Amino acid sequence: MSPEAWQAxxxxxxxxxxxxxxxxxxxxxxxWWLATTRSRWRAAVSAAVALPLVLPPTVLGFYLLVAMxxxxxxxxLTQALGLGTxxxxxxxxxxxxxxxxxxxxxxxxxxxxxxxGERPMEVAATLRARPLDAFVSVALPLAWPGLLTATILCFxxxxxxxxxxxxxxxxxxxxxxxxxxxxxxxxxxxxxxxAHALSALMVGFSFAVLLxxxxxxxxxxxxxx
Amino acid sequence: MPLRPHDRPRHAKPVARLRRxxxxxxxALPLLAWAAAAGAAQATQGADVTVAVAANFAAPMKRIAQxxxxxxxxxxxxxxxxxxxxxxxxxxxxxxxxxxxxDAKTPERLQAEGRAVSGTRFTYATGxxxxxxxxxxxxxxxxxxxxxxxxxxxxxxxxxLAPYGAAAMQVLQRLGLETALTPRLVxxxxxxxAWQFTATGNAPLGFVALSQVMxxxxxxxxxxxxxPAELHDAIRQDAVLLRAGKDHEAAIALLRFLRSxxxxxxxxxxGYEP
Numbered sequence: 001m002s003p004e005a006w007q008a009x010x011x012x013x014x015x016x017x018x019x020x021x022x023x024x025x026x027x028x029x030x031x032w033w034l035a036t037t038r039s040r041w042r043a044a045v046s047a048a049v050a051l052p053l054v055l056p057p058t059v060l061g062f063y064l065l066v067a068m069x070x071x072x073x074x075x076x077l078t079q080a081l082g083l084g085t086x087x088x089x090x091x092x093x094x095x096x097x098x099x100x101x102x103x104x105x106x107x108x109x110x111x112x113x114x115x116x117g118e119r120p121m122e123v124a125a126t127l128r129a130r131p132l133d134a135f136v137s138v139a140l141p142l143a144w145p146g147l148l149t150a151t152i153l154c155f156x157x158x159x160x161x162x163x164x165x166x167x168x169x170x171x172x173x174x175x176x177x178x179x180x181x182x183x184x185x186x187x188x189x190x191x192x193x194x195a196h197a198l199s200a201l202m203v204g205f206s207f208a209v210l211l212x213x214x215x216x217x218x219x220x221x222x223x224x225x
Numbered sequence: 226m227p228l229r230p231h232d233r234p235r236h237a238k239p240v241a242r243l244r245r246x247x248x249x250x251x252x253a254l255p256l257l258a259w260a261a262a263a264g265a266a267q268a269t270q271g272a273d274v275t276v277a278v279a280a281n282f283a284a285p286m287k288r289i290a291q292x293x294x295x296x297x298x299x300x301x302x303x304x305x306x307x308x309x310x311x312x313x314x315x316x317x318x319x320x321x322x323x324x325x326x327x328d329a330k331t332p333e334r335l336q337a338e339g340r341a342v343s344g345t346r347f348t349y350a351t352g353x354x355x356x357x358x359x360x361x362x363x364x365x366x367x368x369x370x371x372x373x374x375x376x377x378x379x380x381x382x383x384x385x386l387a388p389y390g391a392a393a394m395q396v397l398q399r400l401g402l403e404t405a406l407t408p409r410l411v412x413x414x415x416x417x418x419a420w421q422f423t424a425t426g427n428a429p430l431g432f433v434a435l436s437q438v439m440x441x442x443x444x445x446x447x448x449x450x451x452x453p454a455e456l457h458d459a460i461r462q463d464a465v466l467l468r469a470g471k472d473h474e475a476a477i478a479l480l481r482f483l484r485s486x487x488x489x490x491x492x493x494x495x496g497y498e499p
Contacts, residue, residue: 170411
């Protein structure tokens with residue numbers, strides 16, 4: 001494999017790791033809120049979180065490009081903060097990936113929290129655990145299969161991301177050229193040998209991830225939503 | 226109206242029934258969509274000529290198709306994509322009768338492979354490259370801005386995939402700016418994306434097709450330097466009759482129409498040289 005291919009693989013793994021960490025931090029509180037709230041906004045928030053599941057990635061990518069551009073809301077904010085605009089940067093891609101994989105983090109964690117039910121938390125409260133303490137020492141450990149599923153799905157989904165990166169990235173080697181856009185370039189340029197090598201790697205990786213999930217599920221832990 | 230407790234059972238039933246009914250309705254949706262799509266497909270079956278068009282030629286093609294339909298009574302069904310994708314589709318047996326490519330290489334290759342009718346290839350348009358900014362005054366008439374430090378990012382189409390991208394790289398090379406500007410390039414997968422990066426302001430400058438920023442013979446907005454044709458190899462866009470269009474009257478008529486004065490005028494209005 002060529003140095004460019006290794007560079008793209010390295011970048012993809014970095015992006016996937018950063019996205020996964022960020023999504024666990026954002027997704028866990030959001031999932032807890034969705035699992036426990038009685039707010040009338042619950043349905044709307046839930047639908048908004050699920051949007052990336054059904055929207056074409058190019059739509060997401062296009063809106064992100066416009067929003068983060070010099071006239072967009074996000075773009076104006078980042079410019080005011082002296083950060084410049086985010087498209088064509090790793091940070092820009094990271095934000096795009098977080099939005100794109102949000103449901104893959106929130107939904108499994110939310111289902112895990114819902115499966116616990118109210119009782120363990122009530123018991124913790126009667127034992128005088130403060131809400132945050134109960135959350136950390138009761139809810140989180142009980143929901144670990146959901147957290148694990150979310151971690152695996154977010155990582156894999158980011159590795160397989162294409163449309164958003166294509167719209168936002170600018171295909172810059174080492175900064176925004178990931179494996180999927182690299183494959184696309186090879187195919188369009190009719191360099192089928194290089195495209196095959198990377199594609200086969202991608203298929204192998206994705207299969208291994210899904211196999212791992214299925215094996216965990218067979219062992220009886222409820223990890224899939 | 227507030228509910229009293231004993232109202233609930235009586236009230237819940239119709240709601241449940243309604244829910245069930247809505248549920249069944251949702252199940253029927255894909256069926257309805259399919260039926261509608263089938264109807265729509267039937268309506269387009271009278272189409273006369275199916276033509277694959279390079280994405281950069283989409284705007285002029287729409288005008289040309291209208292004029293052709295008026296003049297000939299035939300109907301045009303056009304599919305737009307990058308030339309690389311169109312090639313892959315044609316090689317896999319796509320039912321296109323005519324190809325209007327963004328280069329000369331692809332029609333030549335299709336002819337060599339026997340997928341196009343030999344002797345039918347001709348240049349229908351020659352593309353011109355423009356350095357464009359969406360801001361007035363963003364680009365001067367000589368392109369000197371390229372040597373200034375105002376170029377934080379420069380959008381181009383992927384030189385490996387798009388003829389306009391390859392031409393843009395030639396311009397940078399001939400101006401001796403390749404090393405200086407390569408780190409600031411943002412690369413669109415097509416000339417359409419290079420335009421998009423520039424049009425959204427994410428890149429202050431971009432090498433685009435003149436046809437993307439021209440309207441009725443004038444610059445639609447922003448400022449541009451029309452790159453002198455000597456600075457890059459000619460961007461020849463060739464058309465060819467595909468095997469599926471062999472002896473097909475409407476397909477041959479469309480190719481003939483592309484060389485007519487009317488079509489040439491339209492093509493020039495969009496910033497191409499016919």
